[in-house]
Amino acid sequence: MKxxxxxxxxxxxxxxxxxxxxxxxxxxxxxxxxxxxxxxxEVHIKLGVDSRHAxxxxxxxxxxxHGTGKQVRVxxxxxxxxxxxxTEAGADYVGADDLVAKIQGGWMxxxxxxxxxxMMGLVGRLGKVLGPRGLMPSPKAGxxxxxxxxxxxxxxxxxxxxxxDKTNIIHCPIGKASFGVxxxxxxxxxxxxxxxxAKPAAAKxxxxxxxxxxxxxxxxxxLNPTKFGA
Numbered sequence: 194m195k196x197x198x199x200x201x202x203x204x205x206x207x208x209x210x211x212x213x214x215x216x217x218x219x220x221x222x223x224x225x226x227x228x229x230x231x232x233x234x235e236v237h238i239k240l241g242v243d244s245r246h247a248x249x250x251x252x253x254x255x256x257x258x259h260g261t262g263k264q265v266r267v268x269x270x271x272x273x274x275x276x277x278x279x280t281e282a283g284a285d286y287v288g289a290d291d292l293v294a295k296i297q298g299g300w301m302x303x304x305x306x307x308x309x310x311x312m313m314g315l316v317g318r319l320g321k322v323l324g325p326r327g328l329m330p331s332p333k334a335g336x337x338x339x340x341x342x343x344x345x346x347x348x349x350x351x352x353x354x355x356x357x358d359k360t361n362i363i364h365c366p367i368g369k370a371s372f373g374v375x376x377x378x379x380x381x382x383x384x385x386x387x388x389x390x391a392k393p394a395a396a397k398x399x400x401x402x403x404x405x406x407x408x409x410x411x412x413x414x415x416l417n418p419t420k421f422g423a
Contacts, residue, residue, distance in 0.1 A: 212417035218406050219377045226370035226408035231262070233366050234377055237413070238388060239403040241396060244357040248395040251363065252356040254334040255387040257380040260351025262369035263304075267348045268292065270308035270316050270330075271341045279307075282345035289315060296322060303328075305348045307336045327356075355388060363388065370408055381406070385421055 207221055219234070226232040242249040268286040269279040276287045286292060286303060289312065296319055306323060308316045308330040316323075316330060323329040330336040334354040338344050355363050367380040385404075392400050401421050405413040 207412055207414055209415075212415055214420070215378055215381060215416060216374055218414040218416050219374050219381065221414045222406050222408050222411060223370050223374065223377075225411040228408075228410045230409075232370045232408035232410055233262070234368050234370055234372070234406060234408055236363075236365050236367055236381060236384060237405045237407070238363040238365075238385075238401060240357065240361050240363065240388075241399050241402050242357070242361055242393060244359065244361050246395065249393045250357065251388065251391050251393065252331070252333050252354070253387060253391050254336075254352055254354045255383055256347050257351040257353060257367060257383055259368060259372060259376040259380050261353060261366050262372065263366070265305055265348055265351075266303045267305045267307060267345050268303040269341050269345055270306070270312040272309070272311065275309060275341050278342040279345050282342040283349040284341075284345045293318060301326075305336065306330050307338070307341055307344045307348065309339055309341050310337055313337060327354075353384070355384065355391075367406075389421060 206225060213221070222234055240251060242251060244250060266285045267283065269284040270289060270292060271279055271287065272289065279287045284307075293315060306316075306328045313330070320329060332338070335344060335347070335352070336354075353365055355365050357363060365384055367384055368377050389400070399418070401418040404416045404418050404421070406416065407413040
């Protein structure tokens with residue numbers, strides 16, 4: 194893949210053979226985030242599990258102490274008795290059958306979907322639309338819950354979901370380059386702690402095989418996976 198001049202110049206600042214400590218890695222990511230917009234900082238974690246097996250799945254959610262820096266649009270599926278509470282908690286869209294019809298018609302102007310358990314029969318109709326986009330509500334992610342107001346508040350505060358892709362890698366945002374090293378480090382530590390605690394009992398050998406951080410348009414910086422105690 195051919196990269197632009199800014200990327201090439203940024204890559205020169207990084208020792209590809211080195212494994213950096215967290216603060217040094219994030220400092221490099223900030224220095225190499227040279228786009229005209231505030232780039233998102235992402236973490237990429239390769240795990241020593243096999244996601245094809247149900248007992249080796251790694252999935253969950255965690256509230257980052259400093260949020261992600263993104264304005265999250267939350268859609269809540271709930272019955273009338275909980276709709277006012279969801280709206281007061283900050284939900285951008287609240288409803289039931291009316292929202293299903295809009296989504297089936299192609300409307301997708303939201304980032305997080307939350308549902309109460311009694312609405313999942315209805316929401317299930319949207320599986321083919323929401324599933325491939327990673328938006329299908331899930332009990333493990335805390336997005337299927339009777340306490341819809343709390344779930345909405347957490348989503349607005351910076352709750353993120355982590356889950357394995359088909360190559361056994363977790364990709365997660367931990368903030369914006371403008372956050373600075375300290376806030377990004379705290380968000381990073383919160384995410385890594387959650388991933389380590391989610392280690393399946395069936396996982397064998399080294400759990401965290403590799404870890405890297407990068408900005409939206411910048412090169413990756415590798416961290417030392419042995420630092421995370423897994």
